[in-house]
Amino acid sequence: MEMHQDPTVTDSDKYKVVFENEKVRVLEYKDKPGDKTTLHHHPNSVMCFLSSFKRQIATNGKTVTIDGKEGVVTWLKAQDHIGENIGDTDTHVLLVELKESGNDDQQDQGVLGPEKIV
Amino acid sequence: MEMHQDPTVTDSDKYKVVFENEKVRVLEYKDKPGDKTTLHHHPNSVMCFLSSFKRQIATNGKTVTIDGKEGVVTWLKAQDHIGENIGDTDTHVLLVELKESGNDDQQDQGVLGPEKIV
Numbered sequence: 001m002e003m004h005q006d007p008t009v010t011d012s013d014k015y016k017v018v019f020e021n022e023k024v025r026v027l028e029y030k031d032k033p034g035d036k037t038t039l040h041h042h043p044n045s046v047m048c049f050l051s052s053f054k055r056q057i058a059t060n061g062k063t064v065t066i067d068g069k070e071g072v073v074t075w076l077k078a079q080d081h082i083g084e085n086i087g088d089t090d091t092h093v094l095l096v097e098l099k100e101s102g103n104d105d106q107q108d109q110g111v112l113g114p115e116k117i118v
Numbered sequence: 119m120e121m122h123q124d125p126t127v128t129d130s131d132k133y134k135v136v137f138e139n140e141k142v143r144v145l146e147y148k149d150k151p152g153d154k155t156t157l158h159h160h161p162n163s164v165m166c167f168l169s170s171f172k173r174q175i176a177t178n179g180k181t182v183t184i185d186g187k188e189g190v191v192t193w194l195k196a197q198d199h200i201g202e203n204i205g206d207t208d209t210h211v212l213l214v215e216l217k218e219s220g221n222d223d224q225q226d227q228g229v230l231g232p233e234k235i236v
Contacts, residue, residue, distance in 0.1 A: 073136045
């Protein structure tokens, strides 16, 4: 399995570490309409949408569109992807990455985007 | 050790479950100036401050004051407490509770309030 890079490395203009201890690392993601990330990796993470936005998430030729609504909290299963802001509002998201063992398993290679976006 | 109650039970008007799976439970907390909770328990949790607020956190005769700033992400070690909004703005906080084993240990009985509030 190819493992892609930490988003704080690939897209350091958009991803910032806002808290870290031995249990979790918390990232803040911010972008503007038209912005696109490079391919990067996420472990299992809680996602908190702090703005409403429209994004396209892509990997291996597959794409999903996310209509994010401010206030939604959901789950991002471990995955590699590219994200692109295809709406007309800024994206603002917190990702709480869990460090417990086994949290980076990608049993389901088909998973793309967050679990629940309503 | 006496174990106090789940805040979604003691203060169901202020604490709502906004997401839950086998790894985490995420609570949203909202209150207004003058509001006070009853005594309740938190496991180790990530706290995300979604508003700026001033609160007093109390337990066993000890009190700490928190000057919360919107955007701060910090850590709340497992603890029992009563919270009171002593400022003039609403409190709005997300708490990401971790379910991993050992996450509810209260080795340090002296801990009160979040770890880092700057």
